[in-house]
Amino acid sequence: MATTTEPAIEDTGEAPPPPSTGAQLGYAGASRVVTAGNSAQVELFGNVHRSPVRFEGKLKNPLRFREAVSALYAIVGSDFRYAPKDRTQYIAYLRLKRDAAPLGVWHAQQAYFAWMLRNDPTALAILDPIVSVHPDQVMFETFGKDESTYACLAFKRSAFEESQGALPTFGSTNIDFSDALYASTQQVRGYRETSLALGHDGAKPTPEGRKDVLEKKLQVPDSWLRGFLQVQSAATLPFDHVNLSPMDLYNVLRHLRMNGDRKGKKRGLRFELVPGQQPRIVAEPWETVFSTTGDVFRGKAARLVRVWGRRRLMTMKRLLPFVESVDVYLLGSGLPSFWVFRAGDITLTLGLTGFTSANWSSALGFDLMLPRKTQDGEPTKKVVACLKENRWKADAKELSAETGLKGAALVEAVQVGCQNGELMFDIANGVYRYRPVTEQPLDLARLQFRNQREKVAHDLLTRRGAVKIMSENRIAGVGLELTGQVSVEEDKRDYRPQMVLADEGQVRKVTCTCAGFRKHGIKAGPCVHLIALRLAFAEKEAKKAKTDDAVKFETRAFAKRDGEVEHVVQISLERDRVKYRWGLSGQPMRLQAMKFNTETAARSAYFTKLAKIHP
Template identity: 40%
Template sequence: MTAALARPILLRYAAPSELAAAPLHSSVRLSLDGARGPVGVRGTVRDAALFRDAMAALATILESDLRYKGRDRTAYLAYLMKQGKKATAAIWEAQKAFLEGAFPDDAAPQGDGSAAKPRASGALDPVLTVHPDEVSIEVFSRDESAYARLAFSSDLFEGREAAHGTAFVDLSPRIVEQIDRLRAYAKVELDAGAARADAAAARSAPIERSIEVPTTWLRGFLQVQSAATLPAVSCELAPIDLYNALFVLRTRKAKKPPRGLRFELVPGKPPRLILEPWEILIEGHGPPYEGPPRVVRTFGRQRLLALSRLLPHVQRVRAELRGPGLPVFWVLDLGRATLTIALTGWTDSSWASAASFDALMPREGKGGDKARAALDALAGRQLALLRERGPLPLASLAAGGGAEDARAALQLECLRGRVLYDVARRVYRPRELFADPVDERDIRYSSPREAAAHRLLGAPGAVRPTKVHEIAGEGTEIHGEVADREAHRDFAPRFTMDLEGRVSDAWCSCPTFRRSGLREGPCEHMIALRVAYARERAERDALRQTAEGRSLIRAETRTYVRREASGAEVVYRVSLDDRVVHLSWGARAEAPRHQRIWFDTDGEARDAYFKRLDALTSSGFVDADASSA
């Protein structure tokens, strides 16, 4: 099913949000969307400094946009026109149209100097939900790469009055700029509601705004919700560890890839952080890690700088690391508040996220219509249970049934916008994003080409990766074959994934690529190969844990690392290529040593390959390819 272009939303605010700051008394009045019924919270804030800094950090994440922005050359073109140079008005207007289309969220001033008119298309306002035990605000960054959920505990408010529910909140830049006017010693009152009957509200004009929410924005927002439900590797850091990492990021700038943040997780020892490409080691001071040894590479670290404001309030830090390409969740315990931030490895939800989102969606046709109907019925029962009893962990929701079936059903409800997984408390909460649930089929595909790619994937054997070549220092090159039965032709796409998981240097033999290259985005054959490679890798990682699965492996490369007492990191790389085993080892900062071993049969080479991997594990080496988020 082809995705809809946008979802129309009508927002109605009785009055704009406002902040009145005085030396000894301040009031924050947040206006909520009146279409969602009586929802709101009111009370006196016990810790004004925590409230101020947390809201400021949340606003920073909301306004963050790390996408590349081209320079506006309209003034220069106007100068050339005055000089009689070759710069026509058509060029000027085309330049302005391009900038407006490329950055639709940046409202341009009108010619008469008045305020900009609201655009018809844009992102949703922040989502405020009042629960019996907390009040939360959810935001999604402008570049669709960072999600944050700020939850204030009920005991933060003195004399709390609340009406439970979910509504959009008017958190305009004007209010954000005034947050810093709040003083820690002053009394701060919060009043968040759909309507206010005071005189100020009566004098204010109501706000009504109709927006078209892009499918890409909604898809990215709900993708984070669905990814939160997946199992994760969890580790705890001390606040000083986060400070040290932010200090390095603030004082240094990486000029070349990789730009990852590596976690070294060794059982019984505090987690270590390594910042690339400088290989700066930060020894952890948190509790010892409990779990299997892992080295996890994450991306999106530059967005962590938005947390600097909260460092004085942080009591504990927890990082939850999920599968390759999926968001990394950071949970900051602030005492009477909790900030959960999810960081993706890309800016702007695009081709790079196609394979990750595919892993979150229920497979079409898997198990037939009966299996899908059973999943929908289970999801409905769990939603009714959450509405009746409130937040519940997975164990309570899966009582009397399988945990995996319960997780799949809840994941489906997260995609529909009716359930929220609270990563900080590790419970599921009811949260109605819209009055009507989102049809997950509308957000399954971000474009018609992605829908065509999944049509190709639906034919058995139509999409097949043929060659995976590891390029030292650059990434991985993937070649494939795609049999397009509708076109009655076979195509040969290929692309290169760099060290940060981004796709570059793509090529295909289809007419679409020959006509326009990548100017119109990747063709369906490239997308199909990207998703097929991700599926094949996941299946191979699952099969290699068994003897039957290992017997099918003919070519593979694994990297193992070990941290010495001196702090130096030893890297051991083992490759299997038919009847050849290639070994490469040495300190990371030095030139490695190499050895090639030839065998008479591929079976002998495979046995020697896995024996070498087992010997490295017993020697204290950690598999660096086991997880990369």
């Protein structure tokens, strides 16, 4: 049985180094762009420690290639996590002034780099993308440093003029992707004939006598690897599709560039989707409405979806002038969203999860939507074998016909395959692909949980009566206040975690009676008891969604727009009470409270009211 003792935290408050997985990358040379006269060649060296992959072809549109690679580079090194003001240089200055010697500055620099090596080993390094050569396209995949942005850059085979003598070798590998490569790609010009050469040896076999290998030894954080795999599985969930024109997105990004975020205010994009109407995008907290000019929303019911990570869309600024259309796939409020930018033969898929360390509550709720398995079952093995041996890609109907799996069994099989790093879902084309992340199988047991605290919290949930939700209090305009009781047998005491959840699952306020929280708060992440309470509430909500008979607490909100004015209606069920609120968005709302003799009568009135508002 796993111990429930929380990880020890030093008095200095410094977090222990994150768990990581070693990655051995070796390249026969550094990727570069070789220019000679009116011709240029982009040489991409693959990882020599993986199976050979080769592709050669002349680019039909070098400028689009340059801007697409530049956008990919911006995503690779993107880090939008909150960073407190860096006072390292100021402290070094005070030490220098006090000691009147330059030695203090040197010590300060060494201490800074030592801390960086322990806490963020990837801060000064760029993680190399995964490139896959398939019969229909060449793909580059990467994941942002802040573990919240996924990108897949795909070039159709029609984007190249392939020489007849150079046959491609299908497979997946890593490529050397450095600052030097980015700088050299800026030399690509439209008037130069530009070709792409991808392989272990770049453009041609290694010259005789040259055996030097560029070795990279990286410690990839397990949380980064886990997030990369999870976003693949997220793409298989049901979604709402929205079509935008490039100008629609440009208007939104221009507004964000001209207006800074407000401290303590909402920072999302709100999609208002009405069947048969063109979608509207609302920028928070200004409530600026952007009417889109793309296709109408073809869903069956009206939806109101909030997504985060809007500033990460700025990484697309260089590719946006070449984009012909934008498809947005929305999984739901507080869940990942996928943005597909189509620029002729080039497609860039941008996945925004919003799951940073500050949004741990939404991440925990999202985890419960996906299967949690550390081994491939027989159904997953069938799907992997079908894609690996026969075709490399297939849609759901083709997989069902060849494997015999149908419905939920097929969905779970492909989700497990994505989480295990063997498959990927190409949401831009609606097909599943065989794409192993690494040459050797991953240690999935290490990636099952984000950290030890989350593992202990799951262990507590398996104990009967160890985690209880004592009260649920709906606070108007704020969220749901949860109070729990977590009994830890090893500690011989009960803990009282408490949190306030917003409508989209974000945590606004937390507290706990454990020693770890009293000493460090949430600086080192949520304690075991807060995680256990959040997981218990998520499980309760999942069970409640299957039937409305047991509903005791629930709140639903509806919005209707009249020009620039948004009317909001909110209905809440609280045991034997029903509360009805209405008014204009952003202003105090009127309240009507009704008390019934029994909970059954209140529940019946609640659902009757819902049916009248939203048939």
